[in-house]
Amino acid sequence: MKQSKLTFIGGGNMAASLIGGLLADNLPAKQITVADPESGTRDSLANHFGVNTAEDNVAAITGADVVVLAVKPQMLQSVAEVLASAVQEYQPLIITIAAGIRSADLDRWLGGETGDSVAVVRAMPNTPALLQTGATGLFANAQVNEEQRDLAESILRAVGLALWVENEDQMDAVTALSGSGPAYFFRIMEAMETAGAGLGLSAETAHLLTLQTALGAAKMALESSEAVGVLRERVTSPGGTTEQGLQVMAEQDIDGLMARVLRAAFDRSRELARSLDEKK
Numbered sequence: 001m002k003q004s005k006l007t008f009i010g011g012g013n014m015a016a017s018l019i020g021g022l023l024a025d026n027l028p029a030k031q032i033t034v035a036d037p038e039s040g041t042r043d044s045l046a047n048h049f050g051v052n053t054a055e056d057n058v059a060a061i062t063g064a065d066v067v068v069l070a071v072k073p074q075m076l077q078s079v080a081e082v083l084a085s086a087v088q089e090y091q092p093l094i095i096t097i098a099a100g101i102r103s104a105d106l107d108r109w110l111g112g113e114t115g116d117s118v119a120v121v122r123a124m125p126n127t128p129a130l131l132q133t134g135a136t137g138l139f140a141n142a143q144v145n146e147e148q149r150d151l152a153e154s155i156l157r158a159v160g161l162a163l164w165v166e167n168e169d170q171m172d173a174v175t176a177l178s179g180s181g182p183a184y185f186f187r188i189m190e191a192m193e194t195a196g197a198g199l200g201l202s203a204e205t206a207h208l209l210t211l212q213t214a215l216g217a218a219k220m221a222l223e224s225s226e227a228v229g230v231l232r233e234r235v236t237s238p239g240g241t242t243e244q245g246l247q248v249m250a251e252q253d254i255d256g257l258m259a260r261v262l263r264a265a266f267d268r269s270r271e272l273a274r275s276l277d278e279k280k
């Protein structure tokens with residue numbers, strides 16, 4: 001990756017996070033170009049990160065090994081169609097982070113039907129990527145070679161964990177689990193804060209104890225080689241307080257609840273992808 005030239009199309013939040021992570025991983029800023037229509041956005045990225053910027057998307061991808069499409073999903077088709085002939089000519093690896101856009105559609109917009117099929121990696125990061133603690137699902141189409149797979153993985157690893165899925169339909173499951181996941185944890189934290197305050201703690205104390213407990217539990221689970229179920233059993237003494245709390249969770253069917261939560265998000269992800277398909 002140290003020698004690769006990267007171009008970002010779209011210089012918004014996600015592009016800035018990825019660039020921050022890549023520079024922290026020692027990728028030289030001069031190997032990164034960002035294209036964005038807003039001069040204010042370009043100036044701020046150039047000043048903050050020292051990267052090259054461009055107003056014109058086609059000029060920006062000339063000579064790039066990797067092009068990261070970091071525009072909103074509804075912009076992607078028009079952006080891709082303008083890039084098609086340059087992509088056919090230079091054949092860079094294309095990484096898209098737009099939710100719900102299938103690799104086959106992107107390949108077609110980039111000229112893959114009439115010309116050469118395009119190497120496309122679809123990535124689904126989540127919002128903690130903005131703090132370099134994201135979780136990303138990755139899918140590569142058949143045109144992506146080993147070297148490009150490694151390259152895509154090292155780019156997304158700059159903002160956290162990056163894991164491959166083998167078939168593209170699994171991206172809807174990634175969306176349901178880690179894409180929407182931060183909000184589920186926020187919701188659980190909200191409920192714990194309210195319940196703690198209901199037991200007499202100040203709102204501030206309940207808030208801070210909840211957050212630190214969530215962080216500590218996640219850190220313990222990440223650093224342990226044991227399954228989370230084993231960690232849970234270890235902190236559950238027979239006849240103790242935790243056992244009583246967990247008993248209520250079991251009675252309320254916590255497993256069934258989370259299965260329904262993820263299924264609803266999964267179904268919506270498919271629906272949204274289908275509605276994007278119909279608009280084409």
Ligand SMILES: NC(=O)c1ccc[n+]([C@@H]2O[C@H](COP(=O)([O-])OP(=O)(O)OC[C@H]3O[C@@H](n4cnc5c(N)ncnc54)[C@H](OP(=O)(O)O)[C@@H]3O)[C@@H](O)[C@H]2O)c1
Nearest residue numbers: 010011012013014036070071072073097098099125126127
């Ligand atoms: N943020 C997240 O946590 C997250 C998580 C998962 C996936 N994603 C995906 O990441 C992508 C980017 O999200 P974001 O949050 O970074 O959005 P964003 O902050 O709105 O960034 C998009 C950028 O692209 C620019 N742009 C618009 N049209 C363009 C064009 N024709 N050529 C070049 N640049 C153009 C926008 O400029 P203007 O502001 O002037 O329009 C903006 O600077 C989206 O597809 C989103 O679905 C984001």
